[in-house]
Amino acid sequence: MSEIAQGNVGRRLLFLAPVILFAVLAGYFLWGLAPGRDPRILPSALIDQPVPDFDAGPLAGIGVPGLASTDLKAGKVSLVNFFASWCIPCRAEHPLLMNLAAQGGVELYGMNYKNKPAEARAWLVELGNPYSRIGTDEPGRIGIDWGVSGVPETFIVDGEGRIRYRHWGPIDRRAMEEIIRPLIVELSR
Amino acid sequence: MIPEIGHFALILALAVALLQGSLPMIGAARGRAAWMALAEPAALLQLVFVLTAFLALMHAYVTSDFTVANVAQNSNSKLPLLYKISGTWGNHEGSMLLWILILAVFGAAVALFGSNLPAPLRARVLSVQSWIAIGFLAFSLFTSNPFARMFPPPPDGADLNPLLQDPGLAFHPPMLYLGYVGFSMAFSFAIAALIEGRVDAAWARWVRPWTLAAWCFLTGGIALGSWWAYYELGWGGWWFWDPVENVSFMPWLLGTALLHSAIVVEKRDALKTWTVLLAILTFSLSLIGTFIVRSGLLTSVHAFATDPERGVFILVLLCLTIGGSLMLFAIRAPALKGGGLFAPISRESGLVLNNLLLAVACATVFLGTMYPLFAEAFGYKATVGAPYFNLTFVPIMTPLIAIMALGPMLSWKRADLAGVLGRMKAALAAAVAATLLALYLSGGPVGPALGMGLAAWLFIGALSEWAGRIKLLRVHPSESWRRALTLPRSAHGMTLAHAGMAVAIVGIVGSASWKVEEILIMRPGDSVAVAGYDYRLEGVNRVQGPNYVSDMAQITVTRDGRPVTVQRPERRLYTVQQMPTTEAAIHTTGLADLYTAIGDPDGRGGHTVRVFYEPLVPWIWAGSILMMLGGAVSLSDRRLRIGAPRRTCPAPNTGTAAAKA
Numbered sequence: 001m002s003e004i005a006q007g008n009v010g011r012r013l014l015f016l017a018p019v020i021l022f023a024v025l026a027g028y029f030l031w032g033l034a035p036g037r038d039p040r041i042l043p044s045a046l047i048d049q050p051v052p053d054f055d056a057g058p059l060a061g062i063g064v065p066g067l068a069s070t071d072l073k074a075g076k077v078s079l080v081n082f083f084a085s086w087c088i089p090c091r092a093e094h095p096l097l098m099n100l101a102a103q104g105g106v107e108l109y110g111m112n113y114k115n116k117p118a119e120a121r122a123w124l125v126e127l128g129n130p131y132s133r134i135g136t137d138e139p140g141r142i143g144i145d146w147g148v149s150g151v152p153e154t155f156i157v158d159g160e161g162r163i164r165y166r167h168w169g170p171i172d173r174r175a176m177e178e179i180i181r182p183l184i185v186e187l188s189r
Numbered sequence: 190m191i192p193e194i195g196h197f198a199l200i201l202a203l204a205v206a207l208l209q210g211s212l213p214m215i216g217a218a219r220g221r222a223a224w225m226a227l228a229e230p231a232a233l234l235q236l237v238f239v240l241t242a243f244l245a246l247m248h249a250y251v252t253s254d255f256t257v258a259n260v261a262q263n264s265n266s267k268l269p270l271l272y273k274i275s276g277t278w279g280n281h282e283g284s285m286l287l288w289i290l291i292l293a294v295f296g297a298a299v300a301l302f303g304s305n306l307p308a309p310l311r312a313r314v315l316s317v318q319s320w321i322a323i324g325f326l327a328f329s330l331f332t333s334n335p336f337a338r339m340f341p342p343p344p345d346g347a348d349l350n351p352l353l354q355d356p357g358l359a360f361h362p363p364m365l366y367l368g369y370v371g372f373s374m375a376f377s378f379a380i381a382a383l384i385e386g387r388v389d390a391a392w393a394r395w396v397r398p399w400t401l402a403a404w405c406f407l408t409g410g411i412a413l414g415s416w417w418a419y420y421e422l423g424w425g426g427w428w429f430w431d432p433v434e435n436v437s438f439m440p441w442l443l444g445t446a447l448l449h450s451a452i453v454v455e456k457r458d459a460l461k462t463w464t465v466l467l468a469i470l471t472f473s474l475s476l477i478g479t480f481i482v483r484s485g486l487l488t489s490v491h492a493f494a495t496d497p498e499r500g501v502f503i504l505v506l507l508c509l510t511i512g513g514s515l516m517l518f519a520i521r522a523p524a525l526k527g528g529g530l531f532a533p534i535s536r537e538s539g540l541v542l543n544n545l546l547l548a549v550a551c552a553t554v555f556l557g558t559m560y561p562l563f564a565e566a567f568g569y570k571a572t573v574g575a576p577y578f579n580l581t582f583v584p585i586m587t588p589l590i591a592i593m594a595l596g597p598m599l600s601w602k603r604a605d606l607a608g609v610l611g612r613m614k615a616a617l618a619a620a621v622a623a624t625l626l627a628l629y630l631s632g633g634p635v636g637p638a639l640g641m642g643l644a645a646w647l648f649i650g651a652l653s654e655w656a657g658r659i660k661l662l663r664v665h666p667s668e669s670w671r672r673a674l675t676l677p678r679s680a681h682g683m684t685l686a687h688a689g690m691a692v693a694i695v696g697i698v699g700s701a702s703w704k705v706e707e708i709l710i711m712r713p714g715d716s717v718a719v720a721g722y723d724y725r726l727e728g729v730n731r732v733q734g735p736n737y738v739s740d741m742a743q744i745t746v747t748r749d750g751r752p753v754t755v756q757r758p759e760r761r762l763y764t765v766q767q768m769p770t771t772e773a774a775i776h777t778t779g780l781a782d783l784y785t786a787i788g789d790p791d792g793r794g795g796h797t798v799r800v801f802y803e804p805l806v807p808w809i810w811a812g813s814i815l816m817m818l819g820g821a822v823s824l825s826d827r828r829l830r831i832g833a834p835r836r837t838c839p840a841p842n843t844g845t846a847a848a849k850a
Binding site: 011012016019023025026028029030031033088091092094096098127128149173 | 469473501504523566
């Protein structure tokens with residue numbers, strides 16, 4: 001046998017490295033396959049918890065008041081939608097929110113997230129304003145308390161101010177009809 | 190009846206695979222010619238059985254046999270014929286069957302065209318190929334039977350996912366799988382070489398054409414997939430660093446490295462263990478790519494329906510294939526003999542650097558793709574998006590592209606860097622000119638302009654090398670022409686592929702940097718100006734398709750008052766699944782795409798309209814086609830077609846003898 005093949009533990013270990021790395025990876029895979037794990041779900045620690053305390057000033061020039069945690073405890077089911085004018089999916093869900101606002105049955109509140117007031121104003125003027133209250137969260141501080149990972153993100157809050165549902169990403173027609181509307185109806189009873 | 194024949198054929202294929210996986214391997218170890226000779230007819234028989242099964246399933250799709258559960262869940266009687274056919278592989282079970290079919294095709298190809306391979310090597314390669322087939326056939330038969338019946342049959346099928354009802358996506362999976370599975374050949378050769386304990390120039394010459402063919406198909410498959418994402422998703426982008434995209438990109442990166450390291454093995458008898466490892470890893474990544482989106486391990490915007498129950502089977506399969514082959518590598522690779530030496534400045538070194546950078550790039554993508562899983566195991570959720578990939582990937586690719594122009598000019602063993610740089614004057618001038626021109630035209634940041642310069646450097650560098658070989662402009666044109674004709678096809682192929690890469694880079698950098706987008710609500714009669722073009726929404730009409738209804742907009746595009754084109758983007762609602770899809774309208778000027786997509790109505794007579802100006806995107810597709818063409822031209826090289834000369838007297842290899850003893 002050649003010298004290279006003999007002895008030299010270090011060299012041998014080097015050749016073992018790929019299989020060892022793969023074993024580690026396989027360990028992760030095994031863990032990842034645990035039943036009940038759904039990588040799609042971004043869990044919210046806030047489900048069934050009271051909304052965090054906040055008081056967000058209004059968006060000037062739109063004519064609706066600002067939003068504070070007390071507004072969410074007024075006995076009516078509300079939907080809090082984090083949006084921004086720079087967010088393309090927000091545009092996609094906007095017509096659905098306009099629709100929801102027109103039909104009523106829920107307090108539709110907006111949180112203008114990490115967005116300049118002038119741009120948000122222009123955006124709402126262009127597309128229409130579905131919100132009866134808009135809070136501004138330009139630095140994104142309130143978003144952190146809510147655990148927002150990006151916009152759009154939507155929360156359904158029951159009459160006592162507890163978060164009952166979190167929707168990550170844009171609301172599409174199916175989510176609106178199959179999840180959001182039924183939940184609003186159920187919570188309003 | 191026919192589905193049962195298909196099912197039975199699949200069972201027979203498994204039986205043949207078991208035979209092919211065992212007897213020839215034992216025969217090769219014991220030197221029994223008859224046992225080894227069994228491999229070829231077995232490989233052909235396996236293809237016959239798998240093809241029978243595949244055609245049986247296709248028959249069920251074409252005739253809309255809804256008693257087959259798979260057909261009922263993924264097809265519909267109103268589906269156009271093309272999508273009934275492509276529906277065969279537009280689902281988990283059917284795509285596994287396609288995978289197995291392609292595996293069998295490659296196995297049969299070795300049996301048919303591998304007559305110049307030494308008998309033991311051929312027997313071992315076919316046996317290893319069959320081990321893979323055993324795993325997949327078992328997976329298909331035990332967990333994903335495509336022929337399962339359902340009773341009572343539904344009156345009509347649930348329809349193919351509307352996103353898949355598209356010509357681009359009808360052919361994307363076969364292309365991609367030809368690439369993925371093509372790498373199984375390099376893998377089988379690597380395992381056979383480890384078992385034999387011998388890797389030499391002849392081995393590399395046999396491996397290269399298979400790798401090259403797989404690489405061409407994978408390049409095409411990836412390009413087709415991103416082309417589809419570009420026009421079908423309506424997001425105006427063509428690459429999203431989504432896990433599904435990344436898992437196809439990683440084997441491409443490593444396969445590209447393998448393609449180049451095999452050259453070093455062939456020409457210089459060096460980098461042998463590394464090449465064997467690359468062959469194993471490339472196919473391992475293909476396997477991971479096939480499985481990861483089916484197992485529910487990672488989430489993606491466009492994945493198959495996942496089923497964690499199959500996950501355990503998949504994991505066992507991955508552990509056996511990848512773990513087993515890497516274990517074999519750990520045991521046997523140290524015995525492989527090292528080869529030729531080379532100086533730090535040489536073509537070998539250039540190719541080592543190429544391999545190093547490609548491997549690091551692949552590792553970067555791997556880490557970004559898997560990170561959400563790793564992070565979640567430690568209790569927190571994370572998503573990794575484009576910013577990570579752009580930030581890490583670009584700095585790795587930049588030096589790679591810079592040396593890509595130099596590499597082919599370096600000579601083997603020891604090269605003269607000063608001389609090579611001297612030949613790069615034209616490329617350098619082109620790079621500077623392209624940078625300045627891009628800077629002048631865009632008036633924007635320096636980064637993208639430098640990207641253009643880099644692409645020009647590569648393009649002109651590749652052409653200079655080719656021109657140098659045929660002594661263009663230095664001798665009479667007829668002499669250059671004669672030289673071009675006698676130049677090996679692989680040299681032409683390399684120039685084409687490298688130049689294609691340069692063209693693709695122009696598209697990638699340009700589209701990422703200078704895209705203009707406008708999203709707004711438009712009512713009929715409204716106009717918007719984007720990047721010098723005026724878009725006027727004429728109206729939106731309801732159109733009835735075979736299995737969908739569509740809102741088709743008519744948008745007139747003009748430039749300075751002169752008509753350019755009329756675009757008809759659609760918003761389709763596929764009635765069976767009640768699923769909307771976007772059909773973007775794209776008009777290409779060659780330098781840019783004018784891209785419009787229409788969204789939901791706002792209920793007040795307006796529609797969301799997205800207008801994108803996508804500069805240089807056509808260049809990405811042109812570059813991909815050039816790269817594939819380069820691969821195909823190289824593949825037609827006489828040397829690769831005929832294969833290596835027969836090894837009459839194998840080189841003495843003490844390591845092998847000792848390891849076998």
